[in-house]
Amino acid sequence: MYPAPPPAGPPPPATGVPRPDRTLVVVVAVLAGAALLGILACGGAAFLLRDRLLGDSRATTLTVEAVTADGSAPGRADLERTRDVLADRLAAAELDRPSVDIEGDRLVLRVGGTGHEDDLRSLAGTGELGFRRVLGAVADQGTGGATPSTPDQGPVPARDEVAAKLGPAYRLAETITTPGPLDPATVRGLAPFAALTPAEVAALPPDMRFRVPTVTCAQLTAWPVGGPATEPTVACDAADPPVKYLLDVVRVGSADVGNAEAKPNQTGQWIVAVSFTDAGQRRWTDLTRETAGAGSDNQVAVVLDNLVVSAPAVQGVITGDTEISGRFTRDRAMLLAAQIGSDPLPLVLRVVG
Structure with missing residues (x-):
């Protein structure tokens, strides 16, 4: 979720697939059954909204413009629903004196105290959750990190x-059939991909986004909307350096989560406990059974919007609730629980300023 010490003993990687150096192996407690799940905490969920400090120096304020998925102006009902979801997230994260106000087609988020810029960025993301099988993983070849300075929410052009x-x-x-190192001449021939906008990258076939090394995590992460749940997609984690993942369709989604709660475990470490609905539990159990039997290709990605929050390596069938651990602080665990347990936002948010 957020940067963590090196792993004490990561699950076995898929053949030929690199793993991020800065990951943390954690254990999922199974309430029904004795299976174990190792979760690689790949960095904290981070979204692509810049924040501003306005007015009261003792408050952190984020102003965003709300639009529909196609970029048009929203109706009042959607604005009010978006305000209510954001207010619920701020309250669930237990931030000081939270408030969300509607000003025209804009929303103003405010919490008491300074230094909450990252908190508001995280909570203002769409928050659409998906559990996807990892079909492949490769180290990002970009040099600018996984987080671009501004998001791209323009229309996706035709692939042709x-x-x-x-x-x-x-x-x-x-002609490229596998990811990984290519000869220098081929890399030079693929250089035009680096000049594509994030919206143009989103038009490419998923396997091409994954295999072409000049398609970077900075480009992928700048497209804040996750891929369609019914189609494979490509997303990156927040490790340093990031890892690029080729992901299968969503097998467990936001509607399958019953509750997400941050709490200390028996050793006093903060974890996020996730429970599922009845139907969601069956889907999660089926997914872990399928993945555990896949040999070294045994990872599941927990994807929040277009960011891989964690990459589980499944070692057995999970038939109960799941605990995500990553040596979180209390505040970070509260934020992640608020994101996972929240309804997705009905509108797309663009930072103002």
Whole structure:
């Protein structure tokens, strides 16, 4: 979830697949059955909204513009629903003196005290949760990290239009069948991909986004909307350096989560306990059974919007609630629980200023 010490003993990686160096192996407690699940905490969920400190120097304020998924102006009912979801998240995170106000087509989030910029960024994300099988993982080849300075929420162009723009580079990318190191001449031929906007990258086939090394995590993460639940997608974690994942369809989603609660465990460490609905528990159990039997390809990604929050390595069938541990502080555990347990936002938020 957030940067953590090196792992004490990570689960076995898939053949030829790199693992981020700065991960942490944690254990999932199974309330029904004796299976264990090792979760690699890949960094804290972080979203692509910049914040501003306004007015009262003792408060942190974030102002965002709300739009619909197609970029049009929202109706009043959607604005009020978005305000209510944000207010619930701020309250669940137990931030000081939280408030969310509607000002035209904008929403103003405010909490008491300074230094809560990252907190508001996290809680203002859409918060759409998905559990996806990891089909592949490769180290990011970019140099700018996983978090760009601004999000891209422009319309996604047609794939043919992007292919025409790339020309020979697109045809070269179609010949790449596996991820990983390529010869220098091939990398030079793929250089035009690095100049694509995040919206243009979103138009590419998922396997191409994954295999082309000049498609970077900075580009992928700048597209804040997660891929369709019914289609494979590509997303990155928040490790340093980040890892790029090729992910299967969503098998367990937000509607399958019954509750997420931050609490200390028996050793006093803060964890996030996740319970599922009846239908969600069956889906989660089926997913862990399928993944545990996949040999070294035994990871499941917990994806929040377009960010891989953690990459579970399944070692057995999970038939009960799950505890996510990552040596969290109390505040970080509260934030993650608020994100996982919250309803998704009905509108897309764009920072103002």
